[in-house]
Amino acid sequence: MTDWVFDFVHGDKDSKDLLGGKGANLAEMTRLGLPVPPGFTITTEACRAYLADGVEPSALRVQVTMALRRLENQLGRRLGDVVDPLLVSVRSGAKFSMPGMMETVLNVGLNDYSVAGLAEAANDERFAWDSYRRLLQMFGRTVLGVDPEVFDHAFSSLKDGRADTDLSADDLREAVQRFKDLIVEHADREFPQDPREQLDMSMRAVFDSWNTPRARIYRRRERIPHDLGTAVNVCAMVFGNLGETSGTGVCFTRDPASGRSGVYGDYLPNAQGEDVVAGIRTPLALDEFDKLDPTSSQQLRTAMRRLETHYRDLCDIEFTVERGKLWLLQTRVGKRTPAAAFRIAAQLVDEQLITLDEALSRVTGQQFVQLMFPQFDPKAPRELVTTGLAASPGAAAGRAVFDSAAAVEWAARGEPVILVRRETNPDDLEGMIAAAGVLTARGGKTSHAAVVARGMGRTCVCGAEELDVDPVARKARAGQLSFAEGDRIAIDGSTGAVFLGEVPVVDSPVSRYLAEGLEVALSEADDETAELVRAVDRLLTHADEVRRLKVRANADSGEDARRARALGAEGIGLCRTEHMFLGDRRGLIEKVILAETADERDTALSMLLPVQRADFLELLTEMAGLPVTIRLLDPPLHEFLPDRADLLVKVARAEERGESSAVDSKLLAAVERLHESNPMLGLRGVRLGLVVPGLFKLQVRAVAEATAELRANGVDARPEIMVPLVGSAMELHLIRQEIVEVVAEVAAEQGVELTFPIGTMIELPRAALTADRIAEEAEFFSFGTNDLTQTTWGFSRDDVEAAFFATYLDKGVFTVSPFETLDEIGVGQLIEIAVERGRGKRPDLHLGVCGEHGGDPVSVHFFHRVGLDYVSCSPFRVPVARLEAGRAAI
Ligand code: ADP
Ligand code: MG
Ligand code: MG
Structure with a gap:
């Protein structure tokens, strides 16, 4: 029989798959003998079964009953009893932490009778009613789906300007009555009085919260699969809202924002769990907690040290003090900037x-x-509006917006925005994703805004208390200064500063x-x-020492090459020669394309020769001593010609005026002739080389001449010639012959010895499958994973991303775009096949990757695993690839 339920005493930190992160760590803390209220965890497996079938597995009910009985016996109290009732929290907890994304219900077990029992047991009437109204509010919202505003509104009108701690027992009894009425009104049913029914309904609500839209959005962003499910933790309640000797807080064993060593945290006296995160009141810092309650805070500090040495990492901890006794409610290895x-x-x-x-x-x-992002120029003038807490670092500038929808809307228009809120809640998630930065007026460094922003690397300033935010009028004011929607502001997440206007940024x-x-x-x-x-x-130095993968850069100009080399590139893995044909050289290549006779073409080609040679001289000089892979012309020729529609209009207009030009008509004819309906699969790459005589020869000659010249001058030039879009060994064989011939010619002309490696890109499934044959003609392979992804999936990269990738991500077809992170299962398999077959034929075959995946942190690990020799990526990504290649090797 499946075990769907585990008591906290069974399990440990490594059982996250089954127990979720929260459950696994609760079990671990219990094992360590730390003060954790007892409870049990319902597994993620139960959640998956429930979500698949729409009902709980039948044995689950019995197992929960038994676990509950064990808990009741241990504590000598019964769930929701009329005398000294046991209350529990019903808490979500997935394998990967998703802060604020899913639901938790506290004080489960309270009803019209047990509330009196709780009051008597605690000898505190006010506390009992406060707990009950919290249950109604949370249960109403998360289980019965009542809009939280409904309760908030009723509660504020009842508070009438008073702080929640100033409310009397009678006020709270009144709140309970109103909340119950509101539930009937908005949920069309009574609040369930049966404690067990409360528990079961809460459990289902937690299961269901796995699939709320905001949870799905969060997972998409964080690349968490949609099929893991969440565990449910049922935990005996302890109370931080039992007067001034009680309270609740969150702490970190080191500062998660800056990394400063030394503990850090927030404590809120006379409060329950969610109050800290919701930013209802501004909490005390830990040293103030020391003064207020030295005994509990000392216990807490001891527990923090214990946890940090045990996990050997920064831990964040949720705790509650009930009448001077410390309880730990959660820990995890903390998120950090x-x-x-x-x-x-x-x-x-x-x-x-x-x-x-x-x-x-x-x-x-x-x-x-993230660390390479620019920062505000400390020397530039600026106008300080106010200063809040430095919650998540970075320099963010943009237009102020005051709600999530506006953030999404402005950002979609390409305007960077700063989302300004009093405080954020999980409904603001989309806006936070769209925004360059987040600014809130309330809440500490552990508030929702801060935690979520840090998690996704968004700049965030929170708790800027001077700031008066008016979301309805869409403006904010602090002292004399104010700004409205659309005004430019800037926030510094490393100092908490908020500026009006534009502030220039400098390198980090x-x-x-x-x-x-x-x-x-x-x-x-x-x-x-x-x-x-x-x-x-x-x-980074350590990564360089341990990594096996070399890191090269994709660069086409001397300047790029210089930058790449400074960033640690060990060669160029891809020089796209087509980039050398653009701009003012377009005319030259146009002549080649328009040539009508062999002579005309040769003349046109010979004009290109010195230009290409000069390019290679520069590049090879910058990269002296290091390999430079030069790819022969890849894109379809019409990319070098004017746009067809533009040209049609031009020719038509000219004809109207009776001044038609022969050149334009000829151009138009060429454009028409070369037009392809599917150019990415058309006449390009090696096909061009075979069809347009002399084109590749010219490029090879330019490389050979540049190399001979440099070597004669003592420069160690190391070019490698790479042929794109090869699908058959024969294609490469033919081109290879040409290349060898030209190189021999140049060598003879210059009277030097000249050879260099000739290889190919592997970017078609057929090339991967026939890699053994191709290896006979190639000294190296470079996987062109962009094209290989397109051709394997049959995706047109330029079209699919806008058309339907969002749907695919949403439906879980993939958790990340295969153009961003290599699809290991499919495209990766072709790479593995090519590696195996290629090396099988030619053991010293040199292997690399030059698609954008070469700089993708996740994909680098795959390339390491399958035994490539190097990755090549954009210069800016080189340090990242070095670091990841090191991480892959340990
Ligand atoms: P989240 O994952 O959103 O932090 P939690 O399940 O941790 O949700 O619970 C929300 C809040 O309620 C936290 O502050 C937590 O410490 C508090 N809480 C949860 N269970 C208990 C409990 N048994 N007694 C007291 N407070 C609790
Ligand atoms: Mg928590
Ligand atoms: Mg390609």
């Missing part, structure tokens, strides 16, 4: 908690990318380090920045 990730990893090495290898595994290429210290070296970067850095730069240097 990119800077914090690097600093903390290095700190933990220094503290001898982890090795350098582990430290490297704790940072990601994604985080590294990490970019400066990458481009100019450690010393330059350190010379201008304050202590914190210096610690960050040193951490980056240390981890």
Whole structure:
């Protein structure tokens, strides 16, 4: 029989698949002997079964009954009893944390009778009614689907300006009555008085919350699969709302925003769980908590140390103090900003908690990318509106918008926006995704806005309390300064500053380090920045030491090559020669295309020769000593001709005026002749080389001449010639003969010895499948994964992304676009086949990848695994690929 339910005493931190993250860590803390209220976890497997069948598995009910009985016996109290009732929380908890995305119901078990029992047991009437009204509110919202505004509105009119802590027992009894009426009015049913029914309904609501739109959006963004399901944790309640000796809080064992070492947290006296996150009142910092309740705070600090040494990482912790006794309600390895990730990893090495290898595994290429983003220029003038809390770093500028829908709308028009809210809630998620930054007036560094923004690398300033936000009038004011929807503002998530107008940005210290070296970067850095730069240097250096994959760059100009080399590129993996034919050289290639006789074509080609040679001279000089893979012309020829529609109009107009030009008519004829309905699968790549005589020869001659010249001058030029879009060994064989011939010619002319590697791209399924034959003609393969993805899936990249990828992502056909992260199952299989068959024929076959996936953090691991020799990516991505290649090797 399947076990659908596990008590907290069974299980550990490694059972996240089955118990979810929260459940697994509750079990781990229980095992460690930390003060966790007892309870049990209903597995993710039960959730999956429920979601698939629409009903719970039949054995689940019995197992919950038994688990509940064990809990009741342990505590000597019964769920929802009239005397001293046991109350529980029913909490979601998926494998991957999805903060604020799913539901939790507290105080389950209260009803019109047990509320009196609770009041008597606690000797606190007010507390009992406060707990009951919270249950009605949460249950009404999450289980019965009542709009939360309904309760909020009723509650504020009852509060009439008072803080919630100022309400009396009678006020709260009144609130309970109103909430019950509102439930009947809006949910068309009574609030269930039966405690067990409350429990079952809450459990189902948690299961269902897995599939809410906001949860799906979140998973899409975070690339979490849709089929995992959530566990449900049923946990005995402890109460932070039992007066001034009670309270609730959230803490971190290190600062998750900056990475500063030293504990950090928020505590809210006389409050229950959600109050801290909801930003209802501004909480106390930990050192204020020390003064208020030294005993509990000392216990908390001890627990924090214990957890951090146990998990050997930054932990975040939810806790509650009930009448002076500390309880831990949750822990997990905490989310953190990119800077914090690097600093903390290095700190933990220094503290001898982890090795350098582990430290490297704790940072990601994604985080590294974020650190390279520009920051506000400290020297530029600016107008400070106010300062809030530095919740998630970065420099974000854009137009102010005051709700999620406006953020989405403006952003869709290509306008960067800053989402300005009093506080955010999970419904703001889409707006937060669309925005460049998030600014809130209320809530601490652990508020919803802060947690979510940090998780997705959005810049965020929260708790800017001076700021008076009016979402209806769509404006905000702080002191004398104000701004309205559409006004430009800028927020600095590293300092909490909010500026009016535009503030220029400069390179980040990490970019400066990458481009100019450690010393330059350190010379201008304050202590914190210096610690960050040193951490980056240390981890990147380690990655370079351990990685097997080489990293090259895709670059077509001397300037790109120089930049790439500074960023650590060990060669060029893809030089796209077509980029050299654009701009003012278009005329030259036009002549080649329009040539009517062989002579005309040869003349036109010979005019291109010096230009190409000059390009290669520059590139090969910049990359002296390192390999440079030069790809022969790839795109269809009409890409070099004017647009057909434009030309038609031009010719027609000219004819009207009676001044038709022969050149234009000829051009038009060529455009018509070369027009293809499916150019990506048309006359391009090697096909061009075979069809247009002399074209590839010219390019090879330019490479050969440049190389001979450079080598004669003592420059170690190392070109490699790459033939695109090969599908058959014969194609490559024919072109290869031409290449060898030309190189031999040039060698003879110059009286030097000249050879260089000749290889091909693998970007068609047929090439992958016949890799053994192709390897006979190729010294190297470079996987062109963009085209290979298009041709394997049959996707036209230029069309599908806009047309239906959103639907595909939504329906879970894939969790990420296959153009962004390599589809390992499909496209990856072709790569594996090609590697195996290619190397089978030619053991020293050199293998690389030059598609955009070469710089994708996830895909790099795959390329490492299948044994490629290098990845090649855009210069900016080179450091990321170095880091990820290192991570792949440990
Ligand atoms: P989330 O995943 O959104 O943080 P949780 O399940 O952790 O949701 O619960 C929401 C809040 O309720 C948290 O602050 C948590 O600490 C508090 N809470 C949950 N269970 C209990 C409990 N048994 N007793 C007291 N507070 C609880
Ligand atoms: Mg929680
Ligand atoms: Mg291609």
